[in-house]
Amino acid sequence: MNLFSRIGLGALVAAVSISTVYAQAVMQPTDPSAPKTRAQVRADLIEWLAAGYDPNDWVNYPENAQEAGRIVAQRRAERQGLAPTTVQ
Template identity: 40%
Template sequence: MNALIKQIAVAVALVAPVAAFAQSNQPVTRAQVRADLVRLEQAGYNPLDWLHYPENIQAAEQRVSAQEGAAQSNTSGYGPAVQGASQSGSAATDSAVSTYSPPVYQHN
């Protein structure tokens, strides 16, 4: 009897982590895709502009997420989402770049 209880306990211990990571991946409906496209078009995305494809859809997605973030921040008590950036160093200018390159292997 004790062996059976131990086997059940081991089985439960092995199955529990798998159940914790289970997700419901429901497929997206056609109506949801169309609604997303309408939102992107309202934010300035033009699906016929193939010359600027990655840039214009990314910009429209940022605008949509900013609008949704602003709408959520009005209803929640946490405030708006903050997107920060940091840069280090200074920009290289033409006068700061040297054209001199010393010889690498010079034997006498």
């Protein structure tokens, strides 16, 4: 193989690799019931904790979780550019 064919082969392999990575990134499942990765679960937990959820607060459990859920939903809607909802 001469130098130009090796360069062409390398460029072809790079293009295929990049297109494969791009296709996997674009084709992520949008189904909310699909399994989440560990990083996604951790990000969700951090978001809930930032919204005021305390997993150790058993006295105010249902209200604490529901309020944090409303805050998280509102923040996600605002990030996606949807109309903001009121937090009750």
